[in-house]
Amino acid sequence: MKIIVLEHPRIRSKIRFNDIANTPLWSCLMGGYVASALKAAGHEVRLIDCTVNGWDFSETADEIIAFSPVLLAVNCVYIWENSGAIFAFFQNLRRAGFRGHINLFGFYPTLAYRTILDFSREVDTVSVGECEITVKELASCLETFGSVEGIAGLAHRSGEGIRVDDPRGPLRDPDLFDLPLRADGGFRTASILGSRGCYNHCSFCPVPPFYNNGPLWRGRSPENILHEMNSLVSMGIRNFYFADPNFIGPGKKGKERTLRLMELIRPLKITFGMETRPEDLDEEIMESLVSSGFTSMLLGVESGSSALLGQLSKGSTLNGSEHAIELCRHFGIEPEIGFLMFVPDSTLSDLGENLKFLRKNKLLNRLDRTANLFSHSHIVFMGTSGYRRYEKEGRLTPAGYQGFEGEIEYSDKRVAWMRDVVVFACLHVLMESASFDSPIHWRRPQEQGLAKKVNDYLVKMFERLLKNAESLKTLDDPEMVKKDIEKEIDSYG
Numbered sequence: 001m002k003i004i005v006l007e008h009p010r011i012r013s014k015i016r017f018n019d020i021a022n023t024p025l026w027s028c029l030m031g032g033y034v035a036s037a038l039k040a041a042g043h044e045v046r047l048i049d050c051t052v053n054g055w056d057f058s059e060t061a062d063e064i065i066a067f068s069p070v071l072l073a074v075n076c077v078y079i080w081e082n083s084g085a086i087f088a089f090f091q092n093l094r095r096a097g098f099r100g101h102i103n104l105f106g107f108y109p110t111l112a113y114r115t116i117l118d119f120s121r122e123v124d125t126v127s128v129g130e131c132e133i134t135v136k137e138l139a140s141c142l143e144t145f146g147s148v149e150g151i152a153g154l155a156h157r158s159g160e161g162i163r164v165d166d167p168r169g170p171l172r173d174p175d176l177f178d179l180p181l182r183a184d185g186g187f188r189t190a191s192i193l194g195s196r197g198c199y200n201h202c203s204f205c206p207v208p209p210f211y212n213n214g215p216l217w218r219g220r221s222p223e224n225i226l227h228e229m230n231s232l233v234s235m236g237i238r239n240f241y242f243a244d245p246n247f248i249g250p251g252k253k254g255k256e257r258t259l260r261l262m263e264l265i266r267p268l269k270i271t272f273g274m275e276t277r278p279e280d281l282d283e284e285i286m287e288s289l290v291s292s293g294f295t296s297m298l299l300g301v302e303s304g305s306s307a308l309l310g311q312l313s314k315g316s317t318l319n320g321s322e323h324a325i326e327l328c329r330h331f332g333i334e335p336e337i338g339f340l341m342f343v344p345d346s347t348l349s350d351l352g353e354n355l356k357f358l359r360k361n362k363l364l365n366r367l368d369r370t371a372n373l374f375s376h377s378h379i380v381f382m383g384t385s386g387y388r389r390y391e392k393e394g395r396l397t398p399a400g401y402q403g404f405e406g407e408i409e410y411s412d413k414r415v416a417w418m419r420d421v422v423v424f425a426c427l428h429v430l431m432e433s434a435s436f437d438s439p440i441h442w443r444r445p446q447e448q449g450l451a452k453k454v455n456d457y458l459v460k461m462f463e464r465l466l467k468n469a470e471s472l473k474t475l476d477d478p479e480m481v482k483k484d485i486e487k488e489i490d491s492y493g
Helices: 022-026 029-042 055-065 084-095 107-111 115-121 132-143 222-233 250-268 281-289 306-311 318-330 348-358 367-377 385-392 415-431 448-470 478-491
Strands: 001-005 043-048 070-073 100-105 125-127 153-158 161-164 189-192 195-197 217-219 238-241 273-278 294-302 338-339 398-400 405-408
Touching: 001 029, 029 043, 029 070, 029 132, 029 217, 055 084, 100 107, 100 132, 107 115, 107 125, 115 153, 115 161, 115 448, 125 132, 132 153, 153 306, 189 222, 189 294, 217 250, 217 338, 222 250, 273 306, 281 318, 294 318, 318 348, 338 367, 348 415, 348 448, 367 415, 367 448, 385 398, 385 405, 415 448, 415 478, 448 478
Parallel strands: 001 043, 001 070, 070 100, 100 125, 189 238, 238 273, 273 294, 294 338
Antiparallel strands: 125 153, 153 161, 195 217, 398 405
16 A cells, blocks of 8 residues: 655744754654554555655645555644644645545644644544554555554544544554664764653653653663664764663663663764763763763753752752763763753742852853753643643643643743743844854854853843842833843844
8 A cells, every 4th residue: 555654844933943842843753663664564655754855845745646645644743833834734735636544643643633633624543642553553444444443542533523442552662663764865863762752751741641651761672773773874874863852761770771782882983962861870871871982962951940840840859960960071071951941930039040050060151052041941732741730720821833832821920021031032142143144153163252242141131130030120021121132132243
């Protein structure tokens, strides 16, 4: 049976382009894994990855119509304010005569399947949760003209409304999945999954609800990972990024597995990056990682306030985060930091603690990092525990496309005021640094210390606004403050 698995075009958000939430939503290899499962089942499968070939929605539609698949399986990625373009694309496909079955899979459709099937009649089904087996069983039913009812993990419309007949539990052994197909693209860095899920349950994260609260962390065996990496090295790939939400995994077994993997890949002479939780690092792990080609780290620190770490269900400590940062630097790795500067229950004291933590750990001395750390706010997605909590408290207003994001009422209006002004300033700087014509373009040699001047301005601006808010003065109109800050920042160029 003819099937297309689609990684649809991505449209960069003007307001969320730098957000760390893009990482798990975009870099998960789901399309490749689904395509591989379907190919192994004997289907004629075409994997179209528009992030590789650069096609827009119109070009993609032309290819789909020409191939005329029985099943179009789409890794539907939430692209913030541009998400409506995806569903307009499905409408245009139907108007052009496409009669194939459209199935969506991935984080976004899993968390919002009821809303999507209510809203978009062009979409036939949604694979909820881990999707490879669900899509494969759907293809088998379509091939034999069977009913889609009774497929575990498949959301569909019925006489009783939208339903999932049975949940699809995650496969306990990820080694059983076929290695993902990859679109041709001459990529220099290959994403790879060494594990699935995460053993923690942060309230803002879409990963735990995606896996249906099954086994929340499952590591592939080191030998299985080595097999995939060897195949990619034979294609000329020398740099890898592990897109796992948590690379190392829990406890003693997680550490032992990581050390064994490093032992196996060391002879490959490759480089790689990854992300993990601060408490998973120790000297033995770091030494093994670095000796095996480790070059980049994203640490999920999230906050410099102990109180907020508890509210976020992070399960981390400030001492643990500081130790991890120090450990990385000891081994020559400058870590990037996952951080939520503004959280709906933040107090001004929490903001002060955040600033103190970032300063103490020397994380405010590089413009791109400073602007990112100051600009990240707590986001809650439909289907996460955080969304449900704020909805229950009556503090959530559905926002974003089809209400997938929640706009949360802040406990302290002064913190909300700080967020509006600081995020605006930082996004202005980040957009400037993304423009090649800008003197602070992130790849351009910095002229006369200009990047440092702008960096120092952001830090002093944050301090000044915090003091103003703490003084209990009447808060200035944020729009006027934004205009003044924009003029000051632009004056440096």
